[in-house]
Amino acid sequence: MAKHSVATAKKKWPLMLLAFLSISTVMVIFIRNNSDSCNTKIFEAQQTQIHSSAAAGGGNGGNAASGPSPLDFMKSKLVLMVSHELSLSGGPLLLMELAFLLRGVGSEVVWVTNQYPAEHDQVIYSLESKMLDRGVQVMPAKGEKAVDTALKADLVILNTAVAGKWLDAVLKEKVTLVLPKVLWWIHEMRGHYFKVEYVKHLPFVAGAMIDSHTTAEYWTNRTRERLGIKMPETYVVHLGNSKELMEVAEDSVAKRVLREHVRESLGVRNDDLLFAIINSVSRGKGQDLFLRAFHESLQLIQEKKLQLPALHAIVVGSDMNAQTKFEMELRKFVTEKKIQDRVHFVNKTLAVAPYLASIDVLVQNSQARGECFGRITIEAMAFRLPVLGTAAGGTVEIVVNGTTGLLHPANKVGVTPLAHNIVKLATHVEKRLTMGKKGYERVKERFLEHHMSQRIAVVLKEVLQKAKHS
Ligand SMILES: *[C@@H]1O[C@H](CO)[C@@H](O)[C@H](O)[C@H]1NC(C)=O
Numbered sequence: 136m137a138k139h140s141v142a143t144a145k146k147k148w149p150l151m152l153l154a155f156l157s158i159s160t161v162m163v164i165f166i167r168n169n170s171d172s173c174n175t176k177i178f179e180a181q182q183t184q185i186h187s188s189a190a191a192g193g194g195n196g197g198n199a200a201s202g203p204s205p206l207d208f209m210k211s212k213l214v215l216m217v218s219h220e221l222s223l224s225g226g227p228l229l230l231m232e233l234a235f236l237l238r239g240v241g242s243e244v245v246w247v248t249n250q251y252p253a254e255h256d257q258v259i260y261s262l263e264s265k266m267l268d269r270g271v272q273v274m275p276a277k278g279e280k281a282v283d284t285a286l287k288a289d290l291v292i293l294n295t296a297v298a299g300k301w302l303d304a305v306l307k308e309k310v311t312l313v314l315p316k317v318l319w320w321i322h323e324m325r326g327h328y329f330k331v332e333y334v335k336h337l338p339f340v341a342g343a344m345i346d347s348h349t350t351a352e353y354w355t356n357r358t359r360e361r362l363g364i365k366m367p368e369t370y371v372v373h374l375g376n377s378k379e380l381m382e383v384a385e386d387s388v389a390k391r392v393l394r395e396h397v398r399e400s401l402g403v404r405n406d407d408l409l410f411a412i413i414n415s416v417s418r419g420k421g422q423d424l425f426l427r428a429f430h431e432s433l434q435l436i437q438e439k440k441l442q443l444p445a446l447h448a449i450v451v452g453s454d455m456n457a458q459t460k461f462e463m464e465l466r467k468f469v470t471e472k473k474i475q476d477r478v479h480f481v482n483k484t485l486a487v488a489p490y491l492a493s494i495d496v497l498v499q500n501s502q503a504r505g506e507c508f509g510r511i512t513i514e515a516m517a518f519r520l521p522v523l524g525t526a527a528g529g530t531v532e533i534v535v536n537g538t539t540g541l542l543h544p545a546n547k548v549g550v551t552p553l554a555h556n557i558v559k560l561a562t563h564v565e566k567r568l569t570m571g572k573k574g575y576e577r578v579k580e581r582f583l584e585h586h587m588s589q590r591i592a593v594v595l596k597e598v599l600q601k602a603k604h605s
């Protein structure tokens with residue numbers, strides 16, 4: 136791979152990157168700062184095209200409209216989507232993706248946002264414009280029109296547990312008429328969602344759709360033990376990578392360009408080994424424990440006198456304003472251990488593809504119950520990266536231990552095992568590359584958009600059946 140023309144490349148790189156991203160796609164990664172576990176606080180990677188040429192189906196993604204889709208039976212069905220909020224966070228973006236998939240097969244889709252800020256919000260404005268461009272109708276969450284639509288709809292999709300607040304607030308006494316056609320999509324397992332106020336209607340809806348088996352099991356346990364309620368029919372639907380992400384991941388020229396330029400901007404050499412954690416920086420995501428493990432791995436390499444390329448740790452998802460104390464703690468650790476030249480902090484960013492194209496290993500170090508699903512994991516695998524992940528949450532359903540990556544325990548006990556795994560992948564080049572390849576194959580087998588569509592189609596069919604017979 137090229138190591139030449141560093142000076143000219145340096146000037147060109149932001150431009151090229153921009154150009155590259157604007158013609159293909161923009162990966163929106165969302166980052167929130169709450170300090171708990173699943174979904175919302177996560178730097179959950181979502182792919183969405185945020186500019187209108189791509190949104191209009193242009194470019195080489197234009198084949199999307201052709202060919203049968205497993206969702207074709209949804210043609211001309213009226214679907215009401217209830218989002219608890221509208222932002223660049225995992226939950227709403229995922230629901231938007233589904234809205235576009237359904238629009239693609241000719242469903243009539245109406246979108247309401249339950250929590251709406253009082254003042255003008257640029258993000259909401261642009262997301263709504265994007266939906267309108269794609270023929271999604273956007274209407275106020277409250278009022279007669281919303282109630283009428285709910286009554287008329289073939290299907291109502293509530294997104295996240297918090298959206299449950301909308302049911303009583305808006306439908307009032309008509310709620311029982313709507314419940315039999317509600318599909319409740321849940322992407323979280325944080326304790327404070329287990330409130331009767333949010334989920335009291337859960338047992339009476341047509342179905343619940345959850346992103347991983349672990350999360351589904353957790354919901355079954357918690358609703359029974361804490362709230363004394365029973366889950367409805369529950370479907371586990373693993374997510375899939377968008378076509379746009381796969382296009383970048385499978386474009387070796389684009390990947391090489393991105394790799395060279397990102398590495399140069401970080402000041403690392405082409406053959407250095409990059410281990411990256413790509414998540415909003417917060418204790419729950421385990422950047423602190425990752426850096427400790429990274430430091431231990433450097434010590435191991437020194438002790439064993441291993442001859443290896445230089446190892447680097449990349450922390451993508453920094454936000455000094457949001458998690459100041461934790462961020463300071465990470466930097467203090469790096470200074471104390473004198474590993475400044477080996478650790479790189481990258482601000483939270485909308486584009487993950489350049490980083491995935493540039494690194495050698497993804498570290499998924501989410502703590503406690505882990506990720507609900509963890510979309511960055513399948514995105515990294517699409518880029519043929521092995522994953523070092525905590526044996527928790529959705530990660531264990533994605534990463535095959537020993538085949539597509541290596542798992543280590545969550546929490547402090549996982550630090551040393553992770554350090555050993557880092558050394559293992561640094562030492563065994565062949566193993567690292569094979570794991571990456573196996574990860575890519577696994578993505579191609581089960582974590583693509585059309586797999587997700589198939590899985591969702593099965594659920595929607597059943598829910599429509601039930602709604603009809605109720
Ligand atoms: C659910 O409860 C069962 C039995 O109490 C337990 O074995 C299992 O680990 C729990 N699962 C989760 C995800 O909490």
Ligand SMILES: *[C@@H]1O[C@H](CO)[C@@H](O)[C@H](O)[C@H]1NC(C)=O
Pocket residue numbers: 454455456482
């Ligand atoms: C990263 O964010 C901080 C503030 O949050 C800002 O001061 C800094 O300039 C940013 N760095 C880059 C490279 O954009």
Ligand SMILES: *[C@@H]1O[C@H](CO)[C@@H](O)[C@H](O)[C@H]1NC(C)=O
Pocket residue numbers: 526536537541542543544
């Ligand atoms: C992963 O596999 C390794 C051996 O390849 C094993 O030592 C470790 O316990 C496994 N971890 C989990 C969580 O299964």
